[in-house]
Amino acid sequence: MSTQEPVSGPLRRLGASLLTLGRIRLELLAIEAQEEKERIAQLLLWAVLAALLAGFAVLMALVLAIVALWDSHPLLALGGACVVLVVAAALALRQLKSLVAQPSTLFQASIAELRDDADALHRQP
Template sequence: MAITDSIARLSANVIGILYTRLELISVEVEEELTRFSSYLLWSLVALFCAGIAVLLLILLLIASFWDSYRLTVLLSLLGIFSGTAIGLGWWLKTTLSNRPRLLADTLAELRKDVSALQGHQADNRDANKTGDQ
């Protein structure tokens, strides 16, 4: 009966570990979705406001220099907005490539569990060898 009790306890421990890790995964996914939704919403609001402001600024500048420097103003604005778009695209690419992996904390905990179980198994083998001698 001792072996069946050991197997039952081991099964219960494994199921408990899996349950805890699945809970951790679900919490991380929920947090990531909430964060992403918030980023998306505020990004869209900021883009809308910035777009309206930029259009009004362009209209103001063109109207102000219509008679004298309209081509210079238009070319300057084109250069400024093109440079900004390129700079922001580079920044976004860098930021996205350096972001942390999804479920990084969960994977780290699973690695700890595996190494702890492997260490526990090695300890049991050492104890069995010592007991046999």
């Protein structure tokens, strides 16, 4: 029995260390997920607000141009307004596709820490 006690002590400590390490990594993942959720919510809020305000500004500018040109060139004013809106929509769509194509950075810190842990375990004899 005395030969098992020295072995069981280090195994218990190793198990406890692994559990603690796993818990810490899971807490880091949870924190990162919460931060990313808050960042996305803020981005969405400000993007929607900016888009609404910019849309209203463009519409008002187009209405002003249409009213100013209505007596002399009504079709040109309406056509120009349509072209402006189509070009703006195309630019927004291109930007959206660019953002969707970018890789996510979610959990990058946790992945780096797990790689560091694995490297440290492989270096030890």
